[in-house]
């Protein structure tokens with residue numbers, strides 16, 4: 203067990219948790235984070251439709267979209283059971299924080315906690331930003347190829363989340379991952395649809411009170427349309443950056459995938475030039491979150507540092523600049539699952555081939571034990 207990679211499957215969470223005990227959740231910190239972003243959301247919403255100049259309203263609409271993205275981060279932690287102590291309180295905080303995000307908490311737990319975290323970067327199970335294979339792209343219809351080109355362009359995050367993720371995976375239980383259990387998901391779907399109707403009614407009512415001369419359509423655009431578009435872009439590009447980079451591998455088979463390959467080697471820690479939104483910077487310490495999703499967001503920094511000490515260069519970290527983003531965008535169009543590298547749309551390799559020399563050491567525990575006993 204001297205090889206740190208060999209320990210990764212069972213031991214990452216235990217070793218990360220060791221210094222601070224099993225449970226680092228804090229009721230006061232969790233509730234404070236929830237309250238701060240709930241209040242910021244409400245204030246920016248009112249200001250976005252108040253009787254100001256249209257430019258001031260637009261500024262607040264943009265800010266309101268950022269607040270919705272922050273509430274997604276809050277709900278994300280709560281749905282992992284990590285924001286505060288207690289399962290029931292986490293579930294309700296997640297549900298409520300998800301109202302402005304228009305996401306069902308139970309669908310999120312299925313798609314994010316089970317599919318995305320259960321098999322991170324395994325195409326066919328992890329549904330978000332899974333790259334098309336080179337052969338798959340070659341066999342696809344011209345329309346499907348066009349869609350992929352749009353998704354993998356700088357414009358992609360504007361449309362990807364709304365068309366590929368939002369309604370089909372996060373509001374209605376109709377995706378292939380959730381439809382068989384639609385009855386279990388129905389209460390949260392009705393809750394979020396009710397919350398959406400209440401949000402729209404509130405936007406219209408506040409708009410009519412504060413700026414009665416303005417058309418209801420302009421009020422809805424400022425109080426919901428623009429904020430939700432800003433949120434969708436931020437949600438899409440955030441998950442894209444977490445798991446898309448020439449150095450981050452994807453997999454198309456359980457045999458090639460492992461916990462370590464998906465969650466440590468397949469996940470990036472993206473740092474920002476300016477730490478404008480501390481909560482956002484914290485969630486971007488994403489390798490630590492994937493190593494143990496039960497760790498609260500306010501405890502990720504220490505875990506990320508310990509992961510780097512454990513695994514060194516295997517933990518991908520980079521500073522997000524315009525140049526870095528352009529290089530990722532240019533390099534990560536398709537993934538060649540035979541050569542195990544990212545390619546452009548012509549199938550030319552654009553990144554290093556992923557090598558897994560320690561594959562045997564990373565076999566699931568029963569296989570490892572059997573191998574050791576043999």
Ligand SMILES: [Zn+2]
Pocket residue numbers: 278282314319491495
């Ligand atoms: Zn997560």
